[in-house]
Amino acid sequence: MFADIRRNEVRTLLQRLVRGKTIGEDPNTNVVDMKAAVFDMTLNNLMMMIAGKQYYGDSDEKLEASKRFKEIVTESLQVSGATNIGDFVPLLKWIGVNKLEDKVKLVQEKRDKFMQDLIEEHKNRRKGSHWEQKNNTMIDVLLSLQDSEPDYYTDEVIRGMGMVMFTAGTDTTAITMEWALSLLLNNPEALKKAQNEIDTHIGDSSRLLDDSDLAQLPYLHGIINETLRMYPAAPLLVPHESSDECIVGSFHVPRGTMLLVNLWAIQNDAKLWDKPNEFKPERFIDFKGQRDGFRLMPFGYGRRGCPGENLAMHVAGLALGSLIQCFEWERVSEELIDMTEGPGLTMPKGIPLLAKCRPRQNIDNLLAHL
Numbered sequence: 001m002f003a004d005i006r007r008n009e010v011r012t013l014l015q016r017l018v019r020g021k022t023i024g025e026d027p028n029t030n031v032v033d034m035k036a037a038v039f040d041m042t043l044n045n046l047m048m049m050i051a052g053k054q055y056y057g058d059s060d061e062k063l064e065a066s067k068r069f070k071e072i073v074t075e076s077l078q079v080s081g082a083t084n085i086g087d088f089v090p091l092l093k094w095i096g097v098n099k100l101e102d103k104v105k106l107v108q109e110k111r112d113k114f115m116q117d118l119i120e121e122h123k124n125r126r127k128g129s130h131w132e133q134k135n136n137t138m139i140d141v142l143l144s145l146q147d148s149e150p151d152y153y154t155d156e157v158i159r160g161m162g163m164v165m166f167t168a169g170t171d172t173t174a175i176t177m178e179w180a181l182s183l184l185l186n187n188p189e190a191l192k193k194a195q196n197e198i199d200t201h202i203g204d205s206s207r208l209l210d211d212s213d214l215a216q217l218p219y220l221h222g223i224i225n226e227t228l229r230m231y232p233a234a235p236l237l238v239p240h241e242s243s244d245e246c247i248v249g250s251f252h253v254p255r256g257t258m259l260l261v262n263l264w265a266i267q268n269d270a271k272l273w274d275k276p277n278e279f280k281p282e283r284f285i286d287f288k289g290q291r292d293g294f295r296l297m298p299f300g301y302g303r304r305g306c307p308g309e310n311l312a313m314h315v316a317g318l319a320l321g322s323l324i325q326c327f328e329w330e331r332v333s334e335e336l337i338d339m340t341e342g343p344g345l346t347m348p349k350g351i352p353l354l355a356k357c358r359p360r361q362n363i364d365n366l367l368a369h370l
């Protein structure tokens with residue numbers, strides 16, 4: 001589903017890299033701010049699915065809207081990842097001293113306004129004579145349901161569904177791609193192996209990679225899994241609360257306890273993984289199922305597991321695969337890419353990734369016609 005949108009957005013990303021800024025002697029080599037490039041791609045992809053519009057572009061209106069959206073995602077993730085002192089000293093809640101709660105309310109107002117504007121645009125468009133039922137975005141589908149079940153599909157519900165997808169789906173996917181490229185730049189032999197896998201599969205470089213190719217590219221899949229193992233976008237998953245008292249391992253957990261799963265520790269545990277600090281995509285070639293017990297759970301598990309897993313794997317697979325297929329990649333200096341983690345709920349890179357890229361000779365022709 002939505003494969004056309006993914007294809008178009010990945011092509012927009014490729015165009016952006018081809019036309020990017022040149023440095024030094026070589027007019028064909030660009031230095032790219034990969035953090036911004038992959039974030040804009042994931043945002044556009046979701047924005048097209050949810051609201052049918054693009055946010056990355058040259059117009060002032062698009063740049064302004066994209067800036068506003070990035071602020072909302074950053075602030076949402078900051079407040080979600082912050083420690084709430086009121087959880088530990090309830091007295092502060094009673095006497096009304098809770099700065100975090102005030103911040104959450106402020107961010108929520110911005111989120112509501114952002115989503116409501118999109119809903120109003122859709123409502124107005126639906127009133128117009130040129131609106132066609134078949135051009136449905138997710139908001140259109142939900143508004144049609146609102147027509148038949150107004151008490152359930154209220155604007156508030158639609159706002160909530162859209163905003164949770166934006167917040168949970170953009171940064172996580174973009175960060176994963178940024179970590180993956182950083183790992184590949186520090187491990188050029190793995191990058192070469194992935195390029196060979198894609199070249200062998202596509203054959204004579206007569207076309208760009210597509211969604212349907214992904215299932216036949218196990219090494220590329222291994223790169224994404226290995227990235228999610230070493231740098232999971234949600235290293236503590238998200239906080240859960242026990243609805244009843246229970247025993248986990250040998251620990252008694254009372255009802256109403258906040259539970260955090262240290263996924264990073266599980267996925268980097270030397271008792272479970274051979275040489276966990278080494279980037280080895282091939283370890284996933286013989287992997288049993290998607291999790292192999294519970295060793296790998298970057299999308300959580302169970303009823304509250306991530307509903308966007310499939311989408312994220314397709315977006316990351318197609319985008320990363322296309323970047324590998326179309327460009328030669330290099331670090332901007334001799335030094336290895338700094339892999340220090342920054343603060344935040346989604347474990348961003350401490351230093352955003354800048355990378356050098358040059359269109360590959362055999363792909364030049366395809367890129368020229370994007």
Ligand code: HEM
Pocket residue numbers: 046164165166168169170172173176232233234237238239298299300301302303304305306307308309311312
């Ligand atoms: C690499 C990308 C992604 C990663 C690593 C990721 C990871 C996660 C994790 C770990 C959780 C919490 C699961 C738990 O606590 O058991 C979660 C929840 C969620 N994710 Fe994702 N996610 C990604 C992409 C997406 C995308 C693309 C979307 C949708 C467009 C999405 C939507 C959601 C939603 C709505 C929830 C909350 C589910 C609930 O509370 O029931 N995620 N994600």
